Amino acid sequence: MLFHLSIEADDAKRTAEVLAEIWGGTALPFPPVGIGSWMAFHGADNGTMIEVYPRGTTLIETDGDAVGVIAERSRATATHFAMSTDLPAERIYAIAAREGWSAKYCKRGGKFGVIEIWIDGCQMIEVLTPEMQREYLDCVTVAGWRALLAAGAPQQALAA
Helix, strand or coil: CCCEEEEEECCHHHHHHHHHHHHCCEEEECCCCCCCCEEEECCCCCCCEEEEEECCEEEECCCCCCEEEECCCCCCCCCCEEEECCCCHHHHHHHHHHHCCEEEEEEECCCEEEEEEEECCCEEEEEECHHHHHHHHHHCCHHHHHHHHHCCCCHHHHCC
16 A cells, blocks of 8 residues: 655645545645645545645755755656546546646556546646546556566556
8 A cells, every 4th residue: 555655736735635625535734844735635534645745845864854845946757646536537627627737538558547637737647537446456466567568568558
């Protein structure tokens, strides 16, 4: 189980609120990192959360806990994640449209669907409805991945 991950956003509070909405959860401030950080808790209240830092936050190792500082860098990032939702696809598209975020359906490697959302035009997340979750879980297993590799799947088919 993945307990939490962190991303950055132009408006950390608003992004955490929207992610919590998609998850049926709650957004709260995240003081350990400070500098305006927020977190989105999953509605199951099982400890799963997404930390959202202000754009440009960099974590720095110290003798104690890591500290967050703002540093200049590119808005583009390879960091992304796939999250589940109980909401129907139409509601996810409506939420993305309300926020001014691009959203589209994609079929990864022809195997499973995701709704690809671009927060602030530079942070990709993948949202999976219940139907998409079933497709994902049928495909993304160690055995399933080995079968794709053994079949010589093209590189783009392996991208999740």
